[in-house]
Amino acid sequence: MPLEATVRTVLARHANQPQALVQILRELQAEQGWLPREALMAVAQATGRTVADVEGVASFYRFLHLVPVGRYRVLFSDNITDRMQGSVALMERLCRRLGVAPGAVRADGRVSVAPCSCTGLGDQGPALLINHHQVITRLTEERVDAIADCIERQLPPAQWPAEWMQVEDPVHRADVLLGTPFAPGSALQAARALGRNGTLEQVQRSGLRGRGGAGFATGLKWELCRDAPGAQRCVVCNADEGEPGTFKDRVLLRRHAHLVVEGMTLAAWAVGARRGFIYLRGEYRFLLEHLQEVLRQRRAAGLLGPDIQGEAGFDFDIEIHVGAGAYVCGEESALLNSLEGHRGTPRIRPPFPVEVGYLGQPTTVNNVETFCAVAHILLRGGDWWASLGTPKSTGTKVHAISGDCARPGVYEYPLGTPVERMLEDCGAADTQAVQVGGPSGTCLSVTEFGRCIAYEDVPSAGALMVFDRRRDMFEVARNFAHFFAHESCGFCTPCRVGTELLARRMDKLAAGHGSRHDMSVLQELDTLLHQSTHCGLGAAACNPLRDTLLKFRPSYERRLQSLHFLPALDLDAELSIARAATGRQDAAAHWPPSHPTTP
Numbered sequence: 001m002p003l004e005a006t007v008r009t010v011l012a013r014h015a016n017q018p019q020a021l022v023q024i025l026r027e028l029q030a031e032q033g034w035l036p037r038e039a040l041m042a043v044a045q046a047t048g049r050t051v052a053d054v055e056g057v058a059s060f061y062r063f064l065h066l067v068p069v070g071r072y073r074v075l076f077s078d079n080i081t082d083r084m085q086g087s088v089a090l091m092e093r094l095c096r097r098l099g100v101a102p103g104a105v106r107a108d109g110r111v112s113v114a115p116c117s118c119t120g121l122g123d124q125g126p127a128l129l130i131n132h133h134q135v136i137t138r139l140t141e142e143r144v145d146a147i148a149d150c151i152e153r154q155l156p157p158a159q160w161p162a163e164w165m166q167v168e169d170p171v172h173r174a175d176v177l178l179g180t181p182f183a184p185g186s187a188l189q190a191a192r193a194l195g196r197n198g199t200l201e202q203v204q205r206s207g208l209r210g211r212g213g214a215g216f217a218t219g220l221k222w223e224l225c226r227d228a229p230g231a232q233r234c235v236v237c238n239a240d241e242g243e244p245g246t247f248k249d250r251v252l253l254r255r256h257a258h259l260v261v262e263g264m265t266l267a268a269w270a271v272g273a274r275r276g277f278i279y280l281r282g283e284y285r286f287l288l289e290h291l292q293e294v295l296r297q298r299r300a301a302g303l304l305g306p307d308i309q310g311e312a313g314f315d316f317d318i319e320i321h322v323g324a325g326a327y328v329c330g331e332e333s334a335l336l337n338s339l340e341g342h343r344g345t346p347r348i349r350p351p352f353p354v355e356v357g358y359l360g361q362p363t364t365v366n367n368v369e370t371f372c373a374v375a376h377i378l379l380r381g382g383d384w385w386a387s388l389g390t391p392k393s394t395g396t397k398v399h400a401i402s403g404d405c406a407r408p409g410v411y412e413y414p415l416g417t418p419v420e421r422m423l424e425d426c427g428a429a430d431t432q433a434v435q436v437g438g439p440s441g442t443c444l445s446v447t448e449f450g451r452c453i454a455y456e457d458v459p460s461a462g463a464l465m466v467f468d469r470r471r472d473m474f475e476v477a478r479n480f481a482h483f484f485a486h487e488s489c490g491f492c493t494p495c496r497v498g499t500e501l502l503a504r505r506m507d508k509l510a511a512g513h514g515s516r517h518d519m520s521v522l523q524e525l526d527t528l529l530h531q532s533t534h535c536g537l538g539a540a541a542c543n544p545l546r547d548t549l550l551k552f553r554p555s556y557e558r559r560l561q562s563l564h565f566l567p568a569l570d571l572d573a574e575l576s577i578a579r580a581a582t583g584r585q586d587a588a589a590h591w592p593p594s595h596p597t598t599p
Helices: 003-013 019-032 035-045 053-059 080-084 087-098 139-154 186-206 218-227 247-255 257-271 282-300 332-339 367-382 381-387 419-426 471-485 493-510 516-532 538-551 576-582
Strands: 073-075 111-116 128-130 134-136 171-173 236-240 275-280 317-322 361-368 396-403 409-414 429-435 440-446 462-468 559-561
Touching: 003 019, 003 035, 019 035, 019 053, 019 493, 035 053, 073 139, 080 087, 080 396, 087 111, 087 139, 128 236, 128 559, 134 282, 171 419, 186 257, 186 367, 186 381, 186 419, 218 257, 218 361, 236 257, 236 332, 236 367, 247 257, 247 282, 247 367, 247 396, 257 275, 257 282, 257 361, 257 367, 275 282, 275 332, 282 317, 317 409, 332 361, 361 367, 367 381, 367 396, 396 419, 409 419, 419 429, 419 462, 429 471, 471 493, 471 538, 493 516, 493 538, 516 538, 516 559
Parallel strands: 073 111, 171 409, 236 275, 236 361, 275 317, 396 462
Antiparallel strands: 073 128, 128 134, 396 409, 429 440, 429 462
16 A cells, blocks of 8 residues: 555544554554655654654664664564573574674664563563564474565465464463453443442552552552542553563463453442553554453443443443553553654653643553452452461562473462562572572572562562573673663663663673673662662663672672783774874874784
């Protein structure tokens, strides 16, 4: 289809709404492969926004491209667990087979290959994305060679072998969320019998805290949203599961989507919302059709739309917004900016989203797992949920476990369960460290495995990455440093510059140019980022450095070559061009000047 016709079709699909800009750009690119300037100009004119604004939004997201990329855009997951399984060598192999440099577009424009952040498939890696849509799991040399052959034959990805794209949902331990049968509509029926206030009361009695990592009281959040001034309210499901090592929400969305949507509808009932969104991370684009079908089924059954279950005035419906590759959009205010068609930069708070959220309306933003828990709470009561876990951390928690273990996958435990129990269940052996909650969480050493996953001990968003004694914890921290530098939204200088300085300093140590001075600089960067970044994601960027320096310091110190400053550059080599131009090879033309004269 010609570009002009494609633009008109996509714009019409979204009624030219400016807040749909990210979706418009994403769908345009899916048709064209990239975003030409003439397309941005047409979108700007139709949505009433400036070209600079539209281009600024497009340039913010990693999965949107303002210059041509390969017609086959291959992105290898660069999470540390994928690296441990050989992803770097596999990417190099594919590049050799295709004759393309990493990060570049082949001369014929057919293909480009590059790394990307975690794809949410850490339990079945190494994994990759094709054209920001199809996923391929369990990569091997043979599979990589076959992928290269498909690309050279210009076979559309939709026609590639289905077994390559098979995504499994290994649930190794199920408790009340994953193991209890659920009939769609049953929790809604119970909530309607309780009334709106009674529904909220049960959530508050349960002591449920947000399962996205922050642990804010769900009932209080809903109450604040309900009581905030405004005629319209909104419910948002944060399914932007971007923390490396996390994939529990992927399993919940694939296997328990009705439970998620029912929980959102219960929230709408309690706070008086009429509109909802599922913010689905861009790497989970392959789930879109499945989720759309669940919404269709629920509308047909009277569980979404006007007068839900015959309750006059209980009107609520849900749209799905697909992200475009921005880790920072996991932060709720950045997510709301993205929903409104802006760059996903975190907002200054207060006001909080429960007061001023989507389009200025009071908005409650909750995690996928939180909504699942709400549905069960309404069926069995708040006191039942409060009886599980610990007094300060009620209920169960779903965990994604990956890395050096025999049985990676999803495990559900009551909060308060020791880490050592989880390691035993997943088949971990000779473990030296566990990264809890992803890179922004906490790294535990072997002496801490008796600690419990709970808000009063070790809080977690639901990811555990296991590292045995073969692993170099410095390299683990360096991978995380590069992740944060890559994913910084760039809004504030401490994060934008500090994360890059951190990654470069770690690279200097890795290259063998480390000194005590570099250790001091790393600690200064840690202090700077924790004290001065705009949002919590920037402040957490040094958490892996802080923990590994404290608990695995020898892995840093063995890289130190001097007690004094060492430059990262070979200064004498840098002067070689000048020496060649001047024809000099005397001692004064070298650095340091005492360098012996080259004959």
